[in-house]
Amino acid sequence: MTTPVATPWILGLTGGIGSGKSAAAEHFTTLGVDLVDADHAARWVVEPGRPALARIAEHFGSAVLQADGQLDRAALRTLIFEVPEERRWLEGLLHPLIADEIRDHLARARSPYSILVSPLLIESGQYRMTQRILVIDVPQSLQIQRTLQRDGISEQQVQAILKAQSSREDRLNHADDVLVNDQDLAWLHGEVERLHHFYLTLRGGRS
Incomplete structure (x- = not known):
């Protein structure tokens, strides 16, 4: 007789433009976590x-x-x-x-938990599908700098996107976990691994 597989709990992963949420999400998948991207x-x-x-x-x-x-x-x-x-x-x-x-x-x-990654997790109400929320946070000046380098758009366009997204305060108010991504990629990967090991100890997204 096979043991029934427990339904994975769902982690909501979000962050403003240029925060590095995609890089964080990608590293979670390399650790074997099933992920759904709301943009897809x-x-x-x-x-x-x-x-x-x-x-x-x-x-x-x-x-x-x-x-x-x-x-x-x-x-x-x-x-x-x-x-x-x-x-x-x-x-x-x-x-x-x-x-x-x-x-x-x-x-x-x-996987033991799965991830819903969405830039509009809070604004769209998609966070209601999740049991826990991880916010990738970054100082706004760094957000703007990274987005300008990555997308080759004007600072005005970046500011318009920032206005359309949920405020940083609003995201942080919903967060159970916050990862401040102001270091390099190796550091980000280390933090994702630390969180992953913690999440594996949780049941239903709670300790």
Whole structure:
């Protein structure tokens, strides 16, 4: 008779742009932790053939589609950034679908705990799916510096992204664990490993 596998508890992993949450998430996966990326789920729900894409094209018109039928993200972004009501309409359509997609993937996790990594974990309410929250935190000046180096965008664009994301204070208020990522990558990996060993001792995300 096989022993039933305990359902993994879910760790929410978030951080502002340029905080290094992707590097942290990647190291957790090398340690054998199953991970679902909310950004990937957001892309899956608007793939050609999925109902969401048809609804978006119906609402915004064919200008938001590329010639091959894929979603033209840049065109859509322009439309929703200028009109808050349109952004709310889109979020109302996509957030429940993204949440279903995330739940579906998390349900397949086999590691002792699994991770939901999401830049909008707090704002979107996705944190309610998790039992514990890890925030990768970084001083704002370093966030801006890293993002400018990585993405080659203007400081003005970085500031606009920072404004759209949850405030640092709000993220920290929700955090159970905070990793201040202001050192090098080797140090970050060491901290992730330390947290991983701690998480393996938890049941349901609590000690």
